Amino acid sequence: MEGAKLGSLLHKIDLDKIEYLFYNACMDDFEKLKFLSSQTSFEPDEEHRISSAPPACFSPKEKNQAFVHPAQLPNGQKIMLLKTLLSSACERDCFYCPFRAGRNFRRATFKPDEFASLFAKLNQAKMAEGVFLSSGIAGGGARTQDKILDTADILRKKYQYRGYLHLKIMPGAEKDQVYHAMQLADRVSVNLEAPNTERLAKLAPNKIFLEELLRPLRWVEEIRRTLPAYKFWNGRWPSTVTQFVAGGADESDLELLTTTDWLMKNVRLKRAYFSAFHPITDTPLENKAAVDPLREHRLYQASFLLRDYGFDLEDMPFTNEGNLPLHADPKLAWAQMNLIQKPIEVNKAERNELLRIPGIGLKGANAILSARRINRLRDISMLKKLGKRRYS
Numbered sequence: 001m002e003g004a005k006l007g008s009l010l011h012k013i014d015l016d017k018i019e020y021l022f023y024n025a026c027m028d029d030f031e032k033l034k035f036l037s038s039q040t041s042f043e044p045d046e047e048h049r050i051s052s053a054p055p056a057c058f059s060p061k062e063k064n065q066a067f068v069h070p071a072q073l074p075n076g077q078k079i080m081l082l083k084t085l086l087s088s089a090c091e092r093d094c095f096y097c098p099f100r101a102g103r104n105f106r107r108a109t110f111k112p113d114e115f116a117s118l119f120a121k122l123n124q125a126k127m128a129e130g131v132f133l134s135s136g137i138a139g140g141g142a143r144t145q146d147k148i149l150d151t152a153d154i155l156r157k158k159y160q161y162r163g164y165l166h167l168k169i170m171p172g173a174e175k176d177q178v179y180h181a182m183q184l185a186d187r188v189s190v191n192l193e194a195p196n197t198e199r200l201a202k203l204a205p206n207k208i209f210l211e212e213l214l215r216p217l218r219w220v221e222e223i224r225r226t227l228p229a230y231k232f233w234n235g236r237w238p239s240t241v242t243q244f245v246a247g248g249a250d251e252s253d254l255e256l257l258t259t260t261d262w263l264m265k266n267v268r269l270k271r272a273y274f275s276a277f278h279p280i281t282d283t284p285l286e287n288k289a290a291v292d293p294l295r296e297h298r299l300y301q302a303s304f305l306l307r308d309y310g311f312d313l314e315d316m317p318f319t320n321e322g323n324l325p326l327h328a329d330p331k332l333a334w335a336q337m338n339l340i341q342k343p344i345e346v347n348k349a350e351r352n353e354l355l356r357i358p359g360i361g362l363k364g365a366n367a368i369l370s371a372r373r374i375n376r377l378r379d380i381s382m383l384k385k386l387g388k389r390r391y392s
């Protein structure tokens, strides 16, 4: 067939319809939702997952369709969160991912209005109070982002949904799409996956670290700094988070935390999520050893010390290889190196000094500051009454 005729024929084909029919054979909406929401372990659990078990109030049939889980939002509110993909079809080939193109894996896809209508029903029935929406990429990042935005628009405008909404920013999304997502969402996320260009090449060679992943995070911050918050529904700009596949590219904890620290300081990243690498069959990394989940825990502890406790990267007890010791709490390790010879006097210490003491968190430091305005803290039992487990 001549090129021009082929072009005109392709122009008439409804790509959305073909994709929809191709991926959804024999699945009703709830089956699709159950299937797609069970495939989100690669997305950040930024809304702290309280439990993976379905709620006790669910009937056996509902439990069988458990696509929501209890979660705690950053403001402390507890909700039933639906975390799902709009589509598990993907044209990219990230080495660690079960959805990578060409992998023999069942796929499913929602149309924006179909998902929005289903979620609105679940929301009205109080079965789902918040939603985190991501997707595999089909037809380019911008086209996929449009589908996520269409879904969010329908939810907010047609169904007047005012609950929690977290939208994923796709690699390849455009700046006006990022702006649009920020007008609709409580939170937006871009998964960096790896801490820098070199490491990303080992995990996802067709993703471009600076242009496709870091740039949208810069756009978000630029928009937050330069434009007034959109007043459509809550008048606040969304927060941003990212996720790393810890250990997938043989990167060190120092690399992960250096990037995390930079993001928190320069683009006001709210939080980094770390997902310990585990191999998936029939992917290029299927023979790579799984990473100890304890590494995730240490990375979280260290990232909170950087974000909330006034610690610097130089304070972290990195090994010569740039990793955190797996079997030592980084704050405790710092204290053992620094406080044993030079203990802190809790009656005189500034807040930032109190926060260096193992066992004293943000609330604990505030409680000590309040209590000692009334009485001098004389012994450890007084600290224990304030809820402290131990101190140095």
Ligand code: SF4
Residues within 6 Å of the ligand: 090, 091, 092, 093, 094, 097, 098, 099, 100, 101, 135, 136, 137, 204
């Ligand atoms: S872009 Fe990469 S990580 Fe995302 S769904 Fe596709 S293959 Fe998986």
